Amino acid sequence: xxxxxxxxxxxxxxxxxxxxxxxxxxxxxSLQNDYKYGGQGDEAHRSKAFCSWKCLKFTLQWPxxxxxxLNNWTRCRVPEDINTWTIHGLWPQRVQNCCGCWPIFPSDxxxxxxxxxxxxxxxxxxxxSFQFWKKEWEKHGVCVACVEGMNSPLRYFQISxxxxxxxxxxxxxxxxxxxxxCNQSYKVVDIHSxxxxxxxxxxxxxxxxxDQGREVWFQVKIPLSRNLSLGCPHDRGSPAERRPGLxxxxxxxxxxxxxxxxxxxxxQQPHQPCG
Ligand SMILES: *[C@@H]1O[C@H](CO)[C@@H](O)[C@H](O)[C@H]1NC(C)=O
Ligand SMILES: *[C@@H]1O[C@H](CO)[C@@H](O)[C@H](O)[C@H]1NC(C)=O
Ligand SMILES: *[C@@H]1O[C@H](CO)[C@@H](O)[C@H](O)[C@H]1NC(C)=O
Numbered sequence: 001x002x003x004x005x006x007x008x009x010x011x012x013x014x015x016x017x018x019x020x021x022x023x024x025x026x027x028x029x030s031l032q033n034d035y036k037y038g039g040q041g042d043e044a045h046r047s048k049a050f051c052s053w054k055c056l057k058f059t060l061q062w063p064x065x066x067x068x069x070l071n072n073w074t075r076c077r078v079p080e081d082i083n084t085w086t087i088h089g090l091w092p093q094r095v096q097n098c099c100g101c102w103p104i105f106p107s108d109x110x111x112x113x114x115x116x117x118x119x120x121x122x123x124x125x126x127x128x129s130f131q132f133w134k135k136e137w138e139k140h141g142v143c144v145a146c147v148e149g150m151n152s153p154l155r156y157f158q159i160s161x162x163x164x165x166x167x168x169x170x171x172x173x174x175x176x177x178x179x180x181x182c183n184q185s186y187k188v189v190d191i192h193s194x195x196x197x198x199x200x201x202x203x204x205x206x207x208x209x210x211d212q213g214r215e216v217w218f219q220v221k222i223p224l225s226r227n228l229s230l231g232c233p234h235d236r237g238s239p240a241e242r243r244p245g246l247x248x249x250x251x252x253x254x255x256x257x258x259x260x261x262x263x264x265x266x267x268q269q270p271h272q273p274c275g
Contacts, residue, residue: 051146053092055232056224061088064265065218073271087120098142108153182274185259207254
């Protein structure tokens with residue numbers, strides 16, 4: 001038991017302290033074994049490692065550009081009823097991966113199905129929406145569940161939906177005349193003046209560079225404190241999106257100088273909405 005505790009802590013601290021080549025699966029496997037063999041003795045350490053986070057990122061993605069971020073567009077689809085910013089996830093910061101140690105089943109969140117399909121759809125053909133939710137729960141939600149009021153799959157997804165309703169950037173952008181377009185680009189500073197009243201100053205806009213060198217806006221990360229208030233004084237920024245093998249150029253903060261493209265959704269050619 002002691003040995004597995006030490007292994008776990010070593011893995012976690014490696015994962016936390018070095019961005020190079022962490023092996024996220026090592027601690028997941030270690031935890032799964034603990035779970036399987038009833039490793040209650042590790043509870044304190046596990047809580048410490050998984051519950052010590054201070055900040056959350058609530059991450060929204062734009063379906064019009066999501067497929068542009070993939071190097072193999074055949075994997076991608078945008079359901080025809082999706083025409084708004086959708087949820088990518090609610091992520092505690094500086095926790096690499098939680099664990100598969102708290103199983104989730106479709107029946108746990110059945111009552112939210114309709115809303116989740118509308119606001120949190122999978123945009124990958126090979127992944128059902130439930131598979132997407134399950135992955136988000138295991139990777140992030142289990143750690144969020146350390147906090148009272150968020151301590152079940154149902155509550156985690158309910159709160160995420162509530163956040164999505166509250167942070168309705170689609171509406172705010174639309175009302176300010178920032179509409180998806182192929183032939184008009186925006187300036188980061190203009191987007192900021194529209195979003196800052198709702199999101200504060202420390203949110204992040206993320207872009208990918210497409211094959212024509214355009215900076216394409218695909219994601220927004222909103223910092224929250226543990227009590228879900230906007231902003232997080234402890235925030236130290238988030239590492240760029242890491243999706244090995246999937247991403248054309250890594251997601252990065254939209255460069256302030258370059259024209260920013262907010263592509264419309266093209267359901268037929270979601271990977272190439274603008275030629
Ligand atoms: C793209 O993904 C599809 C599966 O959706 C696969 O069959 C194909 O081999 C992949 N192509 C490349 C170039 O990786
Ligand atoms: C720009 O694109 C929009 C659709 O995104 C289109 O309605 C409009 O006519 C285009 N304007 C020009 C000048 O091409
Ligand atoms: C929430 O947490 C933040 C940061 O820890 C703190 O500044 C703020 O006062 C808290 N808000 C409430 C309503 O407790």
